[in-house]
Each structure stands twice: as structure tokens, then as C-alpha cells.
Amino acid sequence: MKDGKSVFVVLALTVFIVYVMRNFLGRLSSFFFVPIDNLLFISHSIPPVLMWMILGLLIGLVYGSFISIKKFKLDYKLLVYPGLILLISLSLILLASFVVKKVIDRPNTGSVESKDTDGHFLTSANRAKLNEILKKGILAVENERYETAEELFIKASTLGKGDPRLDSLSRIYTNIGNDKCALFRSDTELKYIPNYYYKYAAALTNKAPKICK
Numbered sequence: 001m002k003d004g005k006s007v008f009v010v011l012a013l014t015v016f017i018v019y020v021m022r023n024f025l026g027r028l029s030s031f032f033f034v035p036i037d038n039l040l041f042i043s044h045s046i047p048p049v050l051m052w053m054i055l056g057l058l059i060g061l062v063y064g065s066f067i068s069i070k071k072f073k074l075d076y077k078l079l080v081y082p083g084l085i086l087l088i089s090l091s092l093i094l095l096a097s098f099v100v101k102k103v104i105d106r107p108n109t110g111s112v113e114s115k116d117t118d119g120h121f122l123t124s125a126n127r128a129k130l131n132e133i134l135k136k137g138i139l140a141v142e143n144e145r146y147e148t149a150e151e152l153f154i155k156a157s158t159l160g161k162g163d164p165r166l167d168s169l170s171r172i173y174t175n176i177g178n179d180k181c182a183l184f185r186s187d188t189e190l191k192y193i194p195n196y197y198y199k200y201a202a203a204l205t206n207k208a209p210k211i212c213k
Contacts (some may be wrong), residue, residue, distance in 0.1 A: 026179075040093070049164075054093055058086045122160060130160040134169070137200075141173075146196045153203035161206075170204040173197045181212035 018025065040051035065082040068074070122130065137152035160166055177197030195212055202209035 040097075051093060051097070055090065058089050062086055122163070126159060130156055130163065133159065134165065138169075141200065146199075150196070150199050150203050153200055157204050157206050166204045170201040173200040173204070174210070177201065177210065177212065184212060 036055070040055065062079070062082045065079055069076055069078055133152050133156045137149050137156060140146075140149035140152060157166060174197070177195070180197060195209065198210040198212065201207075
């Protein structure tokens with residue numbers, strides 16, 4: 001009974017700490033997820049969702065091995081094996097993504113015209129242009145140049161229609177908008193209605209923006 005109470009207290013305390021530090025933890029997690037996301041999608045071929053699924057399974061393998069070693073009091077040197085499996089598998093994933101990119105970028109002699117309207121069939125020049133526009137747009141958001149960011153994301157949506165990064169970035173800005181909207185409704189920390197994040201999400205997907213009321 002005491003053990004059950006202790007678990008409940010620890011769980012409740014953990015939830016409370018996470019809630020209080022949610023903004024800090026959100027920023028901290030972005031420093032992990034954004035670079036890894038960029039690494040997994042470095043070749044711009046295999047969708048990042050699939051890459052994250054595979055990476056998640058591999059991380060679970062390492063974590064499961066750690067729990068087993070701790071539970072059965074085994075030598076921690078055994079963690080080297082799942083760690084090596086993780087590194088080798090990640091290398092193979094990245095290698096496969098570049099192979100897929102080569103296949104996609106290979107010119108199709110039987111095709112009369114290039115399908116530039118789909119993000120998967122962007123030419124190298126347009127892909128580089130899209131990368132530059134997205135980079136400038138994200139930088140504009142960080143520097144609070146709202147109108148400039150929105151204009152850049154509209155350009156990115158027009159140029160890179162079908163590129164999975166647009167949907168991923170749109171979901172990120174929608175989530176940020178939801179968090180800021182909830183904060184705006186709950187206290188007076190924000191002095192303005194944070195609709196610009198919804199506008200960014202809409203610009204990237206060419207849809208009507210949500211509104212925080």
C-alpha cells in the first residue's frame with residue numbers, strides 16, 4: 001500500500017514539475033528534436049515520420065537493454081552492443097535516404113515534363129531555393145518579423161507543394177499557436193492575440209488560418 005502511495009506521489013509530483021517547467025522543457029526539447037529532424041531528413045527523400053519511427057524503435061532497444069541490465073545486475077559494458085546497433089542502423093537509414101534521393105533525382109527519359117508541382121519531384125535548383133526560403137522564414141519568425149515570415153512561407157508553399165517539410169513545420173507552428181493561445185486565455189503574460197503562428201501554418205499549407213479568440 002505504501003509503495004502504491006509513493007508511486008502516486010512521485011507521479012503527481014512529476015506531472016506538476018513538468019507542467020510548471022513546460023515552457024523551458026519545450027525549448028530544451030526543440031534543441032534535441034530539430035537537429036535530429038534535420039539530420040534524418042538531410043537528403044530530403046524518405047519522409048521524416050518514417051525515419052522517426054525507425055529511430056524511436058532503436059532508441060527503445062537501447063533503453064530496454066539499460067533497464068534489463070539494471071534489473072538483473074549485469075555488466076553495463078553490455079550496453080555497447082545495442083549502442084553499436086543504434087549507430088549502425090542510423091548510418092544505414094541515412095545511407096538508404098541518399099540512395100532513395102538518387103533514384104528520385106534520376107531524370108526520367110520517358111517523361112515529357114517534370115512534375116515540379118510535387119515536392120518529391122523538385123529540381124535541385126528549386127530544392128535549394130526552397131531550403132533558402134524556409135531558412136529565411138524560420139529566421140524571420142525568430143526575429144519577430146511577422147509579415148516577412150508569412151510572405152516567405154507563402155512563397156515556400158507555392159514552390160514546394162507536396163514537400164513533407166511544409167506539413168511538419170505547419171504542425172509545429174500550429175502547436176505553438178495553440179500553446180500561446182491557451183496562455184493568452186489563462187493569464188495576462190501575453191499582451192496580444194498570438195494569431196501569427198496560425199498564419200504561418202496556414203501559409204505553409206495554403207489553408208485558412210485558425211483564430212485565437
